[in-house]
Amino acid sequence: MKVSIGSKTMALPTPAWLVGTYDAEGKPNLMTAAWGGICCSKPVCVTVSLQKPRHSYAAIMERKAYTINVASAKDVAKVDYCGIVSGKNADKFAACNFTAVKSELVDAPYVAECPLVLECKVIRIEDLGMHTMFVGEVMDVKVDEAAMKDGKPDPLLIDPIVYAPEDRHYYGLGANLGLGFSIGKELK
Amino acid sequence: MKVSIGSKTMALPTPAWLVGTYDAEGKPNLMTAAWGGICCSKPVCVTVSLQKPRHSYAAIMERKAYTINVASAKDVAKVDYCGIVSGKNADKFAACNFTAVKSELVDAPYVAECPLVLECKVIRIEDLGMHTMFVGEVMDVKVDEAAMKDGKPDPLLIDPIVYAPEDRHYYGLGANLGLGFSIGKELK
Numbered sequence: 348m349k350v351s352i353g354s355k356t357m358a359l360p361t362p363a364w365l366v367g368t369y370d371a372e373g374k375p376n377l378m379t380a381a382w383g384g385i386c387c388s389k390p391v392c393v394t395v396s397l398q399k400p401r402h403s404y405a406a407i408m409e410r411k412a413y414t415i416n417v418a419s420a421k422d423v424a425k426v427d428y429c430g431i432v433s434g435k436n437a438d439k440f441a442a443c444n445f446t447a448v449k450s451e452l453v454d455a456p457y458v459a460e461c462p463l464v465l466e467c468k469v470i471r472i473e474d475l476g477m478h479t480m481f482v483g484e485v486m487d488v489k490v491d492e493a494a495m496k497d498g499k500p501d502p503l504l505i506d507p508i509v510y511a512p513e514d515r516h517y518y519g520l521g522a523n524l525g526l527g528f529s530i531g532k533e534l535k
Numbered sequence: 536m537k538v539s540i541g542s543k544t545m546a547l548p549t550p551a552w553l554v555g556t557y558d559a560e561g562k563p564n565l566m567t568a569a570w571g572g573i574c575c576s577k578p579v580c581v582t583v584s585l586q587k588p589r590h591s592y593a594a595i596m597e598r599k600a601y602t603i604n605v606a607s608a609k610d611v612a613k614v615d616y617c618g619i620v621s622g623k624n625a626d627k628f629a630a631c632n633f634t635a636v637k638s639e640l641v642d643a644p645y646v647a648e649c650p651l652v653l654e655c656k657v658i659r660i661e662d663l664g665m666h667t668m669f670v671g672e673v674m675d676v677k678v679d680e681a682a683m684k685d686g687k688p689d690p691l692l693i694d695p696i697v698y699a700p701e702d703r704h705y706y707g708l709g710a711n712l713g714l715g716f717s718i719g720k721e722l723k
Contacts, residue, residue: 431719487540509709527618
């Protein structure tokens with residue numbers, strides 16, 4: 348039996364990504380975003396949605412660039428902090444003891460301490476209402492050498508954070524459930 | 536030290552959602568999608584991206600509706616199956632032993648056996664290249680009574696599947712890492 352909970356922003360999993368930008372003064376800034384996802388394979392694109400009053404919104408509109416930084420579970424408090432405080436009043440890189448690295452591909456900084464980084468150039472802007480969705484073309488993906496295994500990024504070494512809306516808690520990645528395009532063949 | 540892996544569809548976490556539609560003959564169909572995410576809080580919207588040759592693409596274009604069905608980890612092989620086989624040649628609901636329930640809000644079916652369901656009306660269609668992104672307004676969210684706790688959907692009871700691109704494995708949800716808008720306050 349299903350319960351109707353109404354038109355809520357509830358889906359699982361949602362990410363807890365750090366969006367990296369330079370503000371008008373050139374200060375590197377971070378914002379936590381859970382509203383986003385991959386949206387195209389060719390060109391490789393990813394969406395992230397921000398509210399207009401956010402400090403990062405103006406930054407993306409100005410420079411048409413952002414990075415997606417996937418933090419490890421050990422940094423979950425830092426990820427939460429970046430969603431609580433505004434870059435208008437704080438230096439979040441300094442507060443988190445994070446190192447801002449200037450991307451050579453897009454006009455935005457990324458977080459040296461995050462094991463997975465996407466460098467994105469804005470190619471489409473969609474005003475949807477409370478949020479504006481930025482479609483970014485992914486110019487490159489960078490992965491910590493220590494999080495690579497057999498030439499591929501290893502999810503358990505990256506150890507990403509999952510956000511659960513409504514419940515409002517963060518979760519880690521769980522057990523390996525099997526190989527895609529493989530374990531379903533038994534049902535054919 | 537970071538390794539560049541190029542412009543890849545790699546982000547974490549990504550979902551492994553079952554997209555529910557009715558095809559031209561009115562047959563309920565399912566397709567697995569990992570390219571999607573929440574994109575707006577008001578109106579509540581979610582994106583899902585499909586390639587044009589997909590059977591579900593024509594269905595969504597025709598009926599301007601779809602459901603997002605979040606399956607539990609126990610059904611991971613069924614989720615994988617729905618990404619391998621085309622609805623052109625198979626009755627995936629039957630193969631998965633899933634029950635198709637006609638939504639009363641949108642022209643699409645949802646999966647009775649999935650603990651979390653979003654009923655979506657297409658409000659924007661963006662052709663991005665290999666994929667077309669459908670922005671759906673979420674008309675209602677339905678949750679299994681058994682997956683509710685203290686009046687809210689409980690992520691650990693829903694037990695959703697996380698997909699990891701590149702690595703191509705599915706993962707479960709891990710440990711609770713803490714409360715959002717709370718654990719980051721210590722850094723202020």
